[in-house]
Amino acid sequence: MSGTLFGVIADDFTGATDIAGLLSRAGVKVSLRIGVPSEQPSQTSPFEVIALKSRTAPVAEAVAETRAALRWLQSAGATRFFWKYCSTFDSTAEGNIGPVAEALMADLNTDQTVYCPAFPENGRSVFMGNLFVGQQLLSESPMKDHPLTPMRDSNLMRLLAPQVTKPVGLTDRLTVAQGVKAVQSSLASHRQEGIAHVIVDAVANADLAIIAEACRDMPLMTGGSALAMPLPAIYLADGLLAADAPKRHDRKVGPQTIVLSGSCSAMTNAQVDAYRETGAPNFQLDPFELAQTGPDPVLTWLADQDLARAPMIYATAKPESVKAAQQKLGVTQAGELIESTLAACAVAALDQGAARIIVAGGETSGAVTKALQVTQLDIATEIAPGVPWSFCTSEGRDIALALKSGNFGAASFFSDAQTKLDTL
Numbered sequence: 511m512s513g514t515l516f517g518v519i520a521d522d523f524t525g526a527t528d529i530a531g532l533l534s535r536a537g538v539k540v541s542l543r544i545g546v547p548s549e550q551p552s553q554t555s556p557f558e559v560i561a562l563k564s565r566t567a568p569v570a571e572a573v574a575e576t577r578a579a580l581r582w583l584q585s586a587g588a589t590r591f592f593w594k595y596c597s598t599f600d601s602t603a604e605g606n607i608g609p610v611a612e613a614l615m616a617d618l619n620t621d622q623t624v625y626c627p628a629f630p631e632n633g634r635s636v637f638m639g640n641l642f643v644g645q646q647l648l649s650e651s652p653m654k655d656h657p658l659t660p661m662r663d664s665n666l667m668r669l670l671a672p673q674v675t676k677p678v679g680l681t682d683r684l685t686v687a688q689g690v691k692a693v694q695s696s697l698a699s700h701r702q703e704g705i706a707h708v709i710v711d712a713v714a715n716a717d718l719a720i721i722a723e724a725c726r727d728m729p730l731m732t733g734g735s736a737l738a739m740p741l742p743a744i745y746l747a748d749g750l751l752a753a754d755a756p757k758r759h760d761r762k763v764g765p766q767t768i769v770l771s772g773s774c775s776a777m778t779n780a781q782v783d784a785y786r787e788t789g790a791p792n793f794q795l796d797p798f799e800l801a802q803t804g805p806d807p808v809l810t811w812l813a814d815q816d817l818a819r820a821p822m823i824y825a826t827a828k829p830e831s832v833k834a835a836q837q838k839l840g841v842t843q844a845g846e847l848i849e850s851t852l853a854a855c856a857v858a859a860l861d862q863g864a865a866r867i868i869v870a871g872g873e874t875s876g877a878v879t880k881a882l883q884v885t886q887l888d889i890a891t892e893i894a895p896g897v898p899w900s901f902c903t904s905e906g907r908d909i910a911l912a913l914k915s916g917n918f919g920a921a922s923f924f925s926d927a928q929t930k931l932d933t934l
């Protein structure tokens with residue numbers, strides 16, 4: 511039986527839990543698959559999200575994986591699709607966002623799509639095609655120093671144009687402010703001019719509601735999670751979904767916790783500092799030492815920890831230290847060394863009885879989740895906008911996973927996450 515209406519393909523794991531969490535807010539059932547499932551769809555949910563780790567992958571690999579995800583979602587019955595990338599439009603110099611969008615458009619036989627990474631609750635807005643993080647332009651925000659995808663331009667048209675073969679245009683905030691029909695007629699006139707890729711401005715949730723309504727029947731939309739958030743309510747009102755769809759699953763799990771942080775964002779740096787101040791046991795990974803010793807020292811330290819005290823292992827560092835490690839070890843090598851070490855810590859913590867695993871960082875979350883061999887997550891209560899708890903089962907035990915996007919959450923996030931489960 512196949513009841514899927516809407517299929518999402520996310521380019522990283524935190525992005526996948528982000529969009530799954532926002533879709534769940536409307537009370538609809540959302541399933542999150544880790545990677546393209548090897549088995550044929552059965553018992554699928556109205557909203558299916560497939561998490562890929564393709565943001566920094568070579569273009570051809572990202573395109574091939576995304577097309578495989580599309581085929582799976584189509585065989586689950588989905589007729590509308592969403593390509594979810596980062597609300598800060600993170601791309602490598604080559605860039606996967608455009609090539610993936612064009613491949614999806616070709617497979618879906620559609621000649622136009624929209625791009626809107628705005629996420630107002632987390633301070634991301636798009637105005638006149640420029641992306642802002644809070645009051646700063648993207649290129650002046652801490653995203654300019656991201657270890658893997660430094661963002662040095664804020665103009666989405668300039669960022670997207672070299673990644674695609676067809677023309678790029680803009681439907682600006684002045685048009686969005688005029689409502690659904692104005693957006694639709696702007697898209698129609700862009701289409702007449704052959705503009706396939708339309709950046710759409712949005713500075714508030716009300717703008718996103720207008721854009722979602724205007725684009726509700728497009729085969730493909732692309733953007734950050736917030737653009738998809740109004741869709742469940744729209745489809746419920748249309749009668750396309752059963753109103754009594756099951757709600758999200760919160761479960762009780764034990765207090766044994768491990769916090770693993772591989773994000774180097776300004777927000778994660780603040781979160782790591784705040785958590786250290788709570789007195790929680792912590793271990794800092796030094797990439798230079800790690801390159802010499804491998805993971806043994808941290809695994810030995812972890813083996814002695816009482817997980818009920820929720821210890822933290824982190825590689826999180828300020829931009830100068832990250833650059834120094836990258837110059838010495840290489841960007842990819844430094845990243846992989848840390849990701850594989852944190853993944854090994856997650857596996858060891860699970861063996862030690864961890865029931866709650868909190869991970870900071872998109873690439874890091876991908877490495878950890880793959881190492882835990884998780885294939886599906888059920889979305890549960892939201893800790894902060896865009897960061898839900900999720901649950902999976904490992905060897906008959908319920909495990910709670912929180913995959914935190916580098917930039918999301920308050921300074922107290924690691925404590926907030928635990929409190930949220932304690933008070934379920």
Ligand SMILES: Nc1ncnc2c1ncn2[C@@H]1O[C@H](COP(=O)(O)OP(=O)(O)O)[C@@H](O)[C@H]1O
Nearest residue numbers: 657773825827835845848849871872873874916
């Ligand atoms: N101290 C460090 N030096 C160099 N690279 C690091 C360091 N700490 C973490 N990294 C790497 O930086 C990358 C951070 O990316 P990610 O986990 O996606 O975080 P975010 O969500 O903030 O983008 C990962 O590949 C991680 O292994």
Ligand SMILES: O=C(O)[C@@H](O)C(=O)COP(=O)(O)O
Nearest residue numbers: 524525528596597872915916
């Ligand atoms: O849209 C967002 O900002 C997030 O969902 C996201 O994609 C996060 O990526 P990371 O910052 O690499 O965790």
